Amino acid sequence: MRKVKFLICIFILGLFSCNHEENKTSDEMQMCAFDYVNENSDPTTKSNAAIINWPRWQTGQTIKIKFLDGDAAAQEKVKRFASEWTNYANLTFKYVPTDEYADIRIGFNVGNYGAWSVLGMRSAYGNVNEQSMRLGPLTSANEASVRRTVLHEFGHALGLIHENASPAAKINWDLPKVYKYYSDLNGWSKEEVDQYVIKSPESTNYSEYDPLSIMHYYVDPALTADGVRVNEMSVLSDIDKKSINEWYPFPARSSINSGERIDLIPWTQSIKSPNGKYQLKFSIGVLHIIDLTDNTIIWQVGKAFGSNDSSCQLETNGNIIIKGRKNMTTGQSVLWTSSTSGFPGATLNLQDDGDLQLIYNGFVKWSSKNGKM
Numbered sequence: 001m002r003k004v005k006f007l008i009c010i011f012i013l014g015l016f017s018c019n020h021e022e023n024k025t026s027d028e029m030q031m032c033a034f035d036y037v038n039e040n041s042d043p044t045t046k047s048n049a050a051i052i053n054w055p056r057w058q059t060g061q062t063i064k065i066k067f068l069d070g071d072a073a074a075q076e077k078v079k080r081f082a083s084e085w086t087n088y089a090n091l092t093f094k095y096v097p098t099d100e101y102a103d104i105r106i107g108f109n110v111g112n113y114g115a116w117s118v119l120g121m122r123s124a125y126g127n128v129n130e131q132s133m134r135l136g137p138l139t140s141a142n143e144a145s146v147r148r149t150v151l152h153e154f155g156h157a158l159g160l161i162h163e164n165a166s167p168a169a170k171i172n173w174d175l176p177k178v179y180k181y182y183s184d185l186n187g188w189s190k191e192e193v194d195q196y197v198i199k200s201p202e203s204t205n206y207s208e209y210d211p212l213s214i215m216h217y218y219v220d221p222a223l224t225a226d227g228v229r230v231n232e233m234s235v236l237s238d239i240d241k242k243s244i245n246e247w248y249p250f251p252a253r254s255s256i257n258s259g260e261r262i263d264l265i266p267w268t269q270s271i272k273s274p275n276g277k278y279q280l281k282f283s284i285g286v287l288h289i290i291d292l293t294d295n296t297i298i299w300q301v302g303k304a305f306g307s308n309d310s311s312c313q314l315e316t317n318g319n320i321i322i323k324g325r326k327n328m329t330t331g332q333s334v335l336w337t338s339s340t341s342g343f344p345g346a347t348l349n350l351q352d353d354g355d356l357q358l359i360y361n362g363f364v365k366w367s368s369k370n371g372k373m
Contacts, residue, residue: 055120055121055122056120056121056159056247057091057121057159059090059091059249060090060248061091062092062093062094063091063092063093063103064095064100064101064102064103064104065094065103066096066097066098066100066102066104066106067095067106067107068098068105068106068107068110068111068131069107069110070106070107070108070138074108074137074138077138078106078135078138079093081151081154082154084236085154085158085236085244088241088242088245088268089244089245090245090248090249090251091158091248103121103124103128104132104133104157105128105130105131105132105133106132106134106135107131108134108135108136108137110131110134111134114134115134115135115149115152115153116134117134117153117154117156117157118132118156119156119157119161120156120157120159123157133157134153135149136149138150144234147234148214148232148233148234151214151234151235151236152214155240159247160244161215171219173224173225174223174224174225175198177223178193178198179193181223212231213233214233214234214236214237214240215240216232217232245268250268250269252270253269253272254273254274255271255348255350256271256314256347256348257347258314258315258318258344258345258347259313259314259315259316260313260314261311261312261313262282262313262314263312263313273353273354274351276292277293278292278298278350278352278354284304285302285304285310285322285324286303286322287312287322287336288300288301289350289354289356291354298354299354299356301322302324302335303322303324303336310325314348316345317341317342317344318340318342318343318344318358318360319338319339319341320337320338320348320358320366321334321336321338322334322336323335338358338372340358340365340366340372343360343365345360346359346360346365354368355367355368355369356368
């Protein structure tokens with residue numbers, strides 16, 4: 001694989017700038033620094049984020065991490081915020097003593113200036129004694145700023161590139177201003193600005209650009225032709241979570257236990273057929289089966305108007321029931337039922353052909369394709 005020179009920069013975008021100190025560079029680093037723009041933006045969703053194709057961590061891997069400096073308070077902040085990624089990625093972070101081997105090696109005050117991280121699993125290759133991440137002192141009283149720094153840099157460590165440099169990015173840059181800005185700031189050539197700011201040279205998996213990803217920089221409207229501003233986020237968006245879960249998925253299961261609330265099954269523990277072709281989902285009062293090969297719905301029951309406080313359960317008597325209410329002033333009503341209350345302890349199983357079956361004492365008593373038997 002062709003070795004690509006990675007983005008080495010301290011972004012100082014807009015009117016809120018950080019220290020302009022010249023930075024040393026390395027071909028293995030993805031450098032960042034945040035502009036602490038204290039403006040509120042509601043998180044939005046996206047189809048996918050941009051992540052490198054290789055090298056990524058192995059799904060289910062335990063990643064060993066150690067701190068090279070920093071006090072206990074700063075280290076605990078990092079552990080707390082970084083763990084948000086593992087709520088959605090099937091990875092384990094294990095912190096080890098300084099004198100032990102670690103896949104990721106974090107410094108606060110040591111290392112090249114700024115906040116940066118080696119991209120993906122590259123930190124586990126080469127010189128494994130070298131620092132692979134720098135977070136800065138993390139002394140800000142603004143906890144959102146600290147969270148943003150930790151989540152962003154750990155995003156790089158998991159393989160995510162800057163969203164503004166995604167191949168799908170739709171920033172309408174005012175290129176002459178961008179070139180001049182970075183030439184004055186960092187002495188970069190036009191080619192370097194193209195590589196470091198406009199488009200990443202990385203080979204990635206991506207689909208749709210998300211301007212409000214945790215991996216996106218603040219963009220000053222003065223540097224865009226249409227005056228569009230992009231604010232930084234301090235939390236993971238819904239599809240940040242879904243994207244990292246797709247790349248590092250938890251084991252799927254194909255059965256639902258007696259008495260289990262289907263609407264409360266975490267999406268990180270999705271119900272899929274054993275062959276992975278079909279998925280069972282419940283949303284806004286509707287239970288449906290999706291063919292994942294073309295993302296089409298092959299079966300559904302319920303009513304979408306049950307979006308307010310809707311629920312779906314396999315009752316202990318074997319009945320599948322969907323409840324919901326039109327608004328918060330009315331009580332819950334039954335939106336759909338399988339009418340199979342005579343099979344206590346039955347389980348639901350999603351089969352390889354996409355058929356959802358109610359199984360009681362080893363026999364199929366109801367299915368999505370054939371109904372009650």
